[in-house]
Structure formats: C-alpha cells, structure tokens
Amino acid sequence: MTITTLKPDTDAQLADAVRWALSAGESLEVLGSGSRRGLGRPVRTTHALDLSALSGIVAYEPEELVLTARAGTPMALILPLLAERAQHLAFEPPEGGTLGGVIACGLAGPRRISAGSARDHALGMAGVSGRGEAYKGGGKVVKNVTGYDLPKLMAGSFGTLTAFTELTVKVLPAPEDTATLLLFGLDDVAAVGVLDRALRSPYDVSGAAHLPDGLAARSTVSALARAGGAVTLVRLEGFGPSVAARVAALREELRADVVLDAPESRAVWREIRDVGCLGGVGDGGGSGAGPGPLPNPPPPSAGEGADLYARLTPSPAPAGEGWGGGQGGQGGDTPHLWKLSVPPASGPSVVAAIRRTLAVEAFYDWGGGLVWLTAPPDSVAAIRRAVGAQGHATLIRAPDEVRAVTAVFQPPPDPLMALTRRVKDSFDPKGVLNPGRLYAGV
Amino acid sequence: MKMPVPDSGVIARRRAIVEALRAIVPGEGVIVDEAELRAYECDGLTAYRQLPLVAVLPSTVDQVSRILKTCQEMGVKVVPRGAGTSLSGGALPLADGVLLGMGKFKRILDIDYANRCAVVQPGVTNLGISNAVAGEGFYYAPDPSSQIACTIGGNVAENSGGVHCLKYGLTTNNLLGVELVLMDGTIVRLGGKHLEAGGYDLLGIVTGSEGLLGIVTEVTVRILRKPATARAVLIGFPSSEQGGDCVAAIIAAGIIPGGMEMMDRPAIHAAEAFVHAGYPLDVEALLIVELDGPAAEVDHLIGRVAAIAADKGAVCTRVSNSEEERLAFWAGRKAAFPAVGRISPDYYCMDGTIPRKALPQVLTRMTELSARYGLRVANVFHAGDGNLHPLILYDANQPGELERAESFGNDILRLCVEVGGVLTGEHGVGVEKRDLMTDQFDAADLEQQQRLKCAFDPDGLLNPGKVFPTLHRCAELGRLHVHQGELRFPDIPRF
Numbered sequence: 035m036t037i038t039t040l041k042p043d044t045d046a047q048l049a050d051a052v053r054w055a056l057s058a059g060e061s062l063e064v065l066g067s068g069s070r071r072g073l074g075r076p077v078r079t080t081h082a083l084d085l086s087a088l089s090g091i092v093a094y095e096p097e098e099l100v101l102t103a104r105a106g107t108p109m110a111l112i113l114p115l116l117a118e119r120a121q122h123l124a125f126e127p128p129e130g131g132t133l134g135g136v137i138a139c140g141l142a143g144p145r146r147i148s149a150g151s152a153r154d155h156a157l158g159m160a161g162v163s164g165r166g167e168a169y170k171g172g173g174k175v176v177k178n179v180t181g182y183d184l185p186k187l188m189a190g191s192f193g194t195l196t197a198f199t200e201l202t203v204k205v206l207p208a209p210e211d212t213a214t215l216l217l218f219g220l221d222d223v224a225a226v227g228v229l230d231r232a233l234r235s236p237y238d239v240s241g242a243a244h245l246p247d248g249l250a251a252r253s254t255v256s257a258l259a260r261a262g263g264a265v266t267l268v269r270l271e272g273f274g275p276s277v278a279a280r281v282a283a284l285r286e287e288l289r290a291d292v293v294l295d296a297p298e299s300r301a302v303w304r305e306i307r308d309v310g311c312l313g314g315v316g317d318g319g320g321s322g323a324g325p326g327p328l329p330n331p332p333p334p335s336a337g338e339g340a341d342l343y344a345r346l347t348p349s350p351a352p353a354g355e356g357w358g359g360g361q362g363g364q365g366g367d368t369p370h371l372w373k374l375s376v377p378p379a380s381g382p383s384v385v386a387a388i389r390r391t392l393a394v395e396a397f398y399d400w401g402g403g404l405v406w407l408t409a410p411p412d413s414v415a416a417i418r419r420a421v422g423a424q425g426h427a428t429l430i431r432a433p434d435e436v437r438a439v440t441a442v443f444q445p446p447p448d449p450l451m452a453l454t455r456r457v458k459d460s461f462d463p464k465g466v467l468n469p470g471r472l473y474a475g476v
Numbered sequence: 477m478k479m480p481v482p483d484s485g486v487i488a489r490r491r492a493i494v495e496a497l498r499a500i501v502p503g504e505g506v507i508v509d510e511a512e513l514r515a516y517e518c519d520g521l522t523a524y525r526q527l528p529l530v531a532v533l534p535s536t537v538d539q540v541s542r543i544l545k546t547c548q549e550m551g552v553k554v555v556p557r558g559a560g561t562s563l564s565g566g567a568l569p570l571a572d573g574v575l576l577g578m579g580k581f582k583r584i585l586d587i588d589y590a591n592r593c594a595v596v597q598p599g600v601t602n603l604g605i606s607n608a609v610a611g612e613g614f615y616y617a618p619d620p621s622s623q624i625a626c627t628i629g630g631n632v633a634e635n636s637g638g639v640h641c642l643k644y645g646l647t648t649n650n651l652l653g654v655e656l657v658l659m660d661g662t663i664v665r666l667g668g669k670h671l672e673a674g675g676y677d678l679l680g681i682v683t684g685s686e687g688l689l690g691i692v693t694e695v696t697v698r699i700l701r702k703p704a705t706a707r708a709v710l711i712g713f714p715s716s717e718q719g720g721d722c723v724a725a726i727i728a729a730g731i732i733p734g735g736m737e738m739m740d741r742p743a744i745h746a747a748e749a750f751v752h753a754g755y756p757l758d759v760e761a762l763l764i765v766e767l768d769g770p771a772a773e774v775d776h777l778i779g780r781v782a783a784i785a786a787d788k789g790a791v792c793t794r795v796s797n798s799e800e801e802r803l804a805f806w807a808g809r810k811a812a813f814p815a816v817g818r819i820s821p822d823y824y825c826m827d828g829t830i831p832r833k834a835l836p837q838v839l840t841r842m843t844e845l846s847a848r849y850g851l852r853v854a855n856v857f858h859a860g861d862g863n864l865h866p867l868i869l870y871d872a873n874q875p876g877e878l879e880r881a882e883s884f885g886n887d888i889l890r891l892c893v894e895v896g897g898v899l900t901g902e903h904g905v906g907v908e909k910r911d912l913m914t915d916q917f918d919a920a921d922l923e924q925q926q927r928l929k930c931a932f933d934p935d936g937l938l939n940p941g942k943v944f945p946t947l948h949r950c951a952e953l954g955r956l957h958v959h960q961g962e963l964r965f966p967d968i969p970r971f
Binding site: 041147150169375444447 | 588589590591592613634635637641642645646648649658662663664665666668669670671672673674675676677678680681683684685701702703704724725727728730731732769770771772773776777829830831832833858861862863896897898899900901902903904905909913916917918920921922923924925927928929930931932943954956958968969970971
C-alpha cells in the first residue's frame with residue numbers, strides 16, 4: 035500500500051494537516067518514531083502523520099520535578115538528560131520511541147506497582163484534536179485539579195483522540211542504589227504469596243516478579259540463568275543506607291536465597307520490563323511481519339521537486355533485545371504475546387485456568403497483577419474467558435494480519451463501549467486520527 | 477457570581493418532580509420542607525447559599541440510576557453532594573435542581589489485603605477507610621485536612637490531596653476503580669481490583685470532574701502499608717526566599733519528603749499564639765519537613781536535610797526525637813486555619829499552585845496587593861508541590877469587605893497563572909474559580925472539555941454552573957467547521 039506521509043514542522047502545519055484530512059474525508063495514522071506501530075490494531079489509512087519533526091526539550095526544571103518537551107522528542111534524548119541530574123521517569127517506560135508515543139501507548143514497567151503508570155506522570159498536554167483544533171489541557175506544575183484531567187485521558191489513548199504537540203511530565207529523583215532479592219524454586223501460587231508478603235511489608239518494594247521454571251534460564255544474568263528452576267524477584271531501591279537495611283530485614287523475613295547487586299539488579303529488571311524471556315514485546319511490527327518503523331524520508335532529489343510524494347518502503351522490525359530471542363520465527367504457528375491485567379492475587383489462578391486448554395509460557399510482574407503470556411494463535415477466546423470480568427487481556431505481539439481481525443484490546447461491556455465511542459466522537463467525530471487502532475470502528 | 481437563570485417551568489413542576497422522586501425513594505428520603513432543606517443550602521464555601529428545589533437521599537445504586545433517568549426525562553438538573561465540605565462551592569444547590577445526597581452510602585464493602593485494596597461506598601469518610609485497615613498496619617494515603625468529615629465520593633469528585641501528596645499522590649493516583657451512574661441512568665464500572673483499566677482512562681477523567689460527569693456509587697482504593705517511622709525537622713529562615721531555596725535544594729538532593737510545609741510570618745505568629753507549638757517568632761519563613769519510611773532511611777535523610785538547611789541559611793533547626801515532638805511541630809500547622817480565625821472575624825482560603833521558583837516574586841506581589849486592598853494575608857504553603865493557601869483576613873460585617881477579599885483572591889489566582897501555575901491545586905474550581913477559568917484556558921481548551929462532558933451528559937443536567945464560565949449546548953459544541961480548499965496544505969512537508 036502506498037502511504038503518503040505528512041510531516042509537519044510546526045503546530046500550525048499539524049492543524050492544517052488534520053483540517054485537510056477532515057475536508058478531504060481522509061484519515062491519518064499518527065506516528066512519532068513509528069517504533070510502536072505493532073501495538074494495537076493496525077491502522078489502514080492512505081496517509082500518515084509523522085510528528086517526529088516536533089521535537090525538542092521546551093523546559094526542564096529538576097527542582098520543580100517537571101519536564102516539558104515537544105511530543106516527537108526521542109526518549110533517547112530525554113532519559114540521558116534526566117540522568118545527568120539524577121532524575122528519571124519513575125514509571126519505568128521503555129527506552130525507545132518518542133515521549134508522545136510512550137504517553138499515547140500508556141507504557142509502564144515493573145515500578146508501576148509503587149510509582150504508577152504513564153498516566154500518573156502526565157501533567158499537561160497540547161495538541162490538535164480530530165476536529166483540527168489546537169487546544170491544551172492539564173498544566174505545567176505537579177499539583178493541579180483545574181478542569182478535567184485531560185492528560186490522563188490522553189495516556190493510553192493510542193493517538194485516537196489528539197495528535198500531541200507538547201507534553202509535560204512529572205520527573206522524580208532516580209534511586210541512588212538498588213538491589214534484588216531472589217528466591218528459588220517456588221511454584222506460581224507460593225511465589226505470588228511471597229510477593230504479597232513483600233508488598234505488605236513496610237520496606238517499600240518497587241518490583242515484584244516471578245519467572246517460572248524454564249523462563250529464568252533465558253536470562254543474561256547468571257544467578258537467574260543458573261538457578262535451574264523458578265526464580266522469584268523482589269526489588270528494593272532508594273538511598274544506599276536505606277537499601278542496605280531493607281535488604282537485610284526482608285532477606286531474613288522472606289528467607290531469600292540470593293541478593294543481586296545494583297548492576298545485576300538493573301539488568302534483570304530491564305529484561306522483565308522488556309519481556310525478554312518471552313521474546314520481547316516486539317514493539318515494531320509484531321513478529322516481524324508488520325510494517326516496522328517508518329524509515330527516514332529520503333531527501334527529494336532535484337528531479338522530484340514537483341512531486342513530494344514518495345512511496346514508503348516497509349522495513350522489517352528491529353530484532354527484539356530479548357534474552358533468548360527464541361520467538362523470531364515468522365511462521366503461522368509462532369506464539370502470540372499477551373498482556374493480562376488482573377487482581378494480583380488472581381494471577382496464578384488465571385494462568386492455571388488458561389493452562390487447562392492451552393500450552394502457554396507465562397511469567398508475573400506487579401506482584402502477580404501483570405501476566406505476560408505466550409499462547410498459540412487463536413487463543414483469544416480461551417484467554418479472555420479465563421480472565422473474565424476481573425481484568426482484561428491485550429494482544430501485544432502478533433502479525434499485522436492477525437491483529438487486524440482480532441479484538442486486540444478487550445472490548446468493554448456495551449454501555450462502556452457506547453461511552454467510549456462518544457468520548458472518541460467528542461475529540462474526533464469523523465474518525466480522522468488512528469481509526470480502529472483501539473477498537474474496530476472507534 | 478451568577479448561577480444559570482433558574483427555569484421557572486421546572487420550579488412550577490416541583491410537585492410532579494417530588495412525586496416522581498417519592499416513587500423511587502420512599503419516606504424520608506425525599507426532603508421538601510424548607511427548614512430541612514437549609515442543611516443543604518451551602519457547602520464549605522459558605523459565602524454562597526441557595527435552597528435546592530428538593531433533596532433526595534437514595535440508599536441503593538438502583539435508586540440513583542432511576543433518579544437520574546427520571547430527572548433526565550423530566551429535564552431537571554441534578555447537583556450531587558457528599559459530606560458538603562467542598563471549599564469551592566462544588567455542591568452549591570440550584571433553585572431549579574434536585575440535590576442528590578450520597579450520605580446513606582456508608583458501607584465498607586470489602587477489604588482485600590491480598591490485593592492491597594478496599595471497596596467502599598462513596599459516603600464512607602476518608603479517615604474511615606484508614607481506620608478500617610489500621611489494624612493490619614495499612615492506611616489510605618490522601619489525607620485532605622477535612623478527612624474526618626469528607627467522604628471518598630467527594631474526594632473522587634474533587635481529586636482531593638493533602639499534605640502528603642507530593643510523595644503519595646492525589647486521589648487519582650490512589651484509585652483502582654469506581655462504579656459510576658450516568659445521567660441517563662446507565663451504570664458503568666471503570667477499573668476494578670487490577671492495576672490498569674483497559675481502554676480510555678475514563679477513571680482519570682471522572683476523578684476531579686467535580687460532579688459534572690456522573691454519580692460515583694462505589695470506589696475501589698489502593699491501601700498502603702503505613703510507613704514504619706516518621707520524623708520531622710522544623711527549620712526557620714530569615715527570608716521566604718531562603719526557605720524556598722532550601723525546598724529546592726532538598727528536592728535537588730533527590731529527597732521527596734512525606735510532607736514539606738511552609739508558613740510565613742503572619743501564619744507562624746497566629747499559630748503560635750493559638751497552640752504554643754514552640755515556633756520561633758523571629759523568622760520570616762518556617763519549614764516543616766517530614767521524612768517517613770523505614771527507620772534507616774529516615775535517620776539517614778534527617779541528617780541530610782539538616783545539613784541542607786544549614787547551608788541555605790537556616791537560623792534555627794530542630795529535629796524531632798520523639799513522636800510527641802513530631803506531633804508538636806505539626807500542631808501549629810494543622811491549627812493554622814482556626815488560628816487565623818482567632819485573629820480575624822472571617823478568612824478566605826485560596827488554593828493556587830505555582831512553580832516553586834516563583835515563590836519570592838508571588839509573595840512580594842501578594843504583599844503589595846495586601847496593601848492595596850487593605851486586607852491582611854497569612855500564607856501556608858504545601859512547599860513541596862508549590863500549592864499555596866493564602867488566607868485573606870476580612871470582616872464580613874464591614875460593608876464591601878467580602879467583595880474586596882474576593883477581588884484580592886482573584887488577583888492572587890491570576891498571579892498564579894501568570895507565573896506559570898494554575899488556579900487550583902486541590903480545592904477544585906466549583907463556582908468559586910469558575911469565572912477565572914478563561915485566565916488559564918483559551919476558548920478552544922474549554923470547549924473541548926465541555927465536548928467531553930457532552931459524551932457523559934448530553935443535556936447538561938449534571939451540576940451545571942460549576943467549573944465552566946459559559947454554558948453551551950452540546951449540538952452547538954459538536955458542530956464542525958470544515959472549509960474545503962482554504963487550507964495552506966502545500967506548506968506541509970510530504971513524503
């Protein structure tokens with residue numbers, strides 16, 4: 035399919051592009067760096083709206099705990115800048131892509147249990163709605179209840195409501211030190227019980243995960259790779275003396291087998307965040323079959339001056355930075371990656387219910403409340419049946435053609451779906467922005 | 477402050493409306509007697525009063541749903557109310573509106589330690605949740621100063637904060653789910669016991685929506701393990717600028733205290749005269765920094781904070797060495813409002829947020845405004861997150877003083893916006909700051925927010941006259957203006 039990419043340099047051009055699409059009856063695939071095109075349902079449009087030129091830090095004030103950046107600013111620019119001042123985005127987002135993409139996809143890592151998600155750190159936004167109107171919401175200070183909290187709605191909206199121009203996020207001090215307690219050989223139920231005890235303790239646990247037998251062996255961290263079975267992980271972060279004291283106390287209380295030092299701890303939680311042991315989230319085009327990130331536009335040669343349209347060449351997604359990378363196959367039998375959000379104590383029973391009918395590999399984060407799971411194709415009904423109404427399941431990694439015909443995000447009950455449609459219409463009545471990315475017809 | 481002109485047609489149909497409500501809520505649950513309705517004529521913003529058309533106190537979700545559906549069918553406005561502690565007039569009744577009181581929803585439904593959450597009805601008080609889980613060493617983190625009285629339903633509506641929210645977040649950061657009834661009677665559940673609700677973050681929008689989007693009938697909150705210890709440092713500075721510098725330096729050192737409060741000279745003196753907390757009276761700014769968490773961490777950070785304070789020119793620094801001493805440090809701050817009430821017949825509490833670096837500039841301008849309006853002002857300040865609470869001292873019995881106090885307050889809030897801050901950090905817009913919204917937001921910003929309201933309440937019947945200075949019909953807001961062929965489209969780089 036030929037895709038024309040519109041790449042505005044200014045907010046005014048962005049508004050023009052959306053208004054043009056409205057008037058022409060076209061719709062737009064909204065992109066930052068394009069690194070997460072494989073998340074959500076594939077968007078079938080003839081035009082893409084590339085926001086990567088809207089890039090740059092607008093204001094960074096460490097003492098105010100606030101950073102404002104253009105939506106297309108690469109995370110690779112923001113994270114080192116924060117690190118220079120010993121700060122970070124506490125919700126532990128992935129390192130690639132743009133700030134706009136991270137917020138739009140609502141991505142958060144293991145620290146979600148203690149620090150919240152992208153939505154908890156989105157303070158302010160500006161952008162252009164699907165009506166072609168520039169507007170702003172929220173503010174640029176850490177505490178604000180003035181008007182509706184639009185930045186929260188934008189987090190996880192997958193670009194279906196507004197094309198962002200600017201975002202303000204809360205930034206926090208990065209922990210000075212970190213360590214991870216490991217417990218070996220627990221089954222899923224016992225492991226989540228241990229994580230529960232850790233999370234109920236007064237020791238400020240900031241990571242609580244369990245890798246069942248077979249998955250820990252895929253880690254690059256030797257203590258996990260050599261464990262020879264399941265590994266349960268509890269992370270402690272903060273000031274040096276505090277981490278040392280809490281490690282000592284909790285190690286005793288949980289009877290932990292091993293303590294990982296800071297470098298190993300950071301490595302293992304990065305792997306957990308990136309779902310390395312199940313082949314990575316494949317944030318390009320699923321298992322490599324998707325369109326992948328947009329290539330940089332070629333500079334128009336002299337002869338092409340009159341025709342700025344150029345054909346986008348699909349390029350393969352980058353190889354996942356996984357542990358074993360064992361999921362690289364392209365065949366129709368390649369397992370799909372699912373993300374289940376459930377009450378933490380229910381994690382093991384949900385997985386057990388799924389296992390009764392499907393051969394799956396699964397591990398737990400967020401104290402059991404987040405289950406990453408690979409399952410054979412065509413497992414959607416069985417997985418959603420097991421989750422029931424107590425949470426929801428999202429198909430994260432599967433080929434485009436699968437995601438195009440699957441309810442990637444669990445459809446809400448009818449009254450909530452009707453409200454969801456009305457919310458979409460209030461920002462984008464003609465379905466100009468990322469139509470169908472979240473739900474078919476929304 | 478002008479409220480929407482009451483619809484005389486609706487008022488004329490009062491008898492029919494009351495009958496319809498009585499068919500849903502039997503007996504004393506429908507209140508029509510004027511003397512009884514007085515109890516609902518205002519909330520914590522007592523300067524504004526209005527008797528509602530009728531008050532209804534449902535006790536089941538089904539009743540709430542039928543009340544709303546009936547009101548929508550009859551074209552009657554509805555004003556929701558929790559405990560009525562709003563400081564911005566969020567629960568101010570309408571002469572042509574039904575007041576919907578949620579006070580009968582008082583049950584704690586489920587305490588689930590394994591999932592570290594509690595499911596409660598909206599009329600449970602904020603402190604009631606913490607008390608219910610205290611036995612197991614847990615608590616609910618947001619702690620607005622009205623926590624003895626205010627309800628969790630109201631906290632959701634206002635996105636309430638408290639002194640600990642820099643570290644632990646506002647209400648919105650501590651919720652997992654709600655059950656919500658829309659104006660047409662539809663019941664939806666947003667979130668649950670799982671950490672991430674799917675789809676659009678409607679829970680995030682409903683939280684802090686000031687009763688304009690729906691009626692919350694059940695709330696699932698996160699509960700946290702109580703910090704093992706807490707210690708406080710009391711620090712005095714010869715200038716507010718040095719106090720502000722100290723706050724910035726503490727945060728720059730990577731320390732996020734559990735609480736960090738600042739008071740200016742008038743507030744210090746009023747508080748000390750009232751509770752004799754032992755505050756120094758020869759300083760311009762007093763800082764209370766509370767560190768909570770594991771004992772090893774608190775002991776480590778207390779030393780660092782004291783060192784930073786010395787470096788920033790503190791003239792007195794006291795570290796609490798017992799729980800009694802810690803509570804004594806807080807006693808003056810917690811009594812600051814009534815303390816100011818002792819030195820002035822009335823006071824008006826403001827609530828803006830500023831970037832902290834603008835503090836000296838804002839305090840200087842506030843002193844100038846104080847002289848111009850001829851009204852004193854005392855400042856207490858959630859220093860960690862830049863949330864100001866100037867208390868304007870006035871006497872309502874002096875003709876014109878209330879109006880002067882309001883004008884002074886409006887100037888302070890405009891100043892907050894001017895320096896890059898916002899109109900309200902935790903009290904909400906309500907009716908109080910409604911007409912200042914245009915100082916912070918453009919017309920396009922407000923119209924988009926109102927379009928979002930239309931998705932929940934297309935007839936604009938839920939709590940109209942709050943938050944938005946101008947009411948628009950949803951049909952008018954929804955109109956699209958598309959101009960074919962008039963676009964500067966060729967300017968956009970295309971590939």
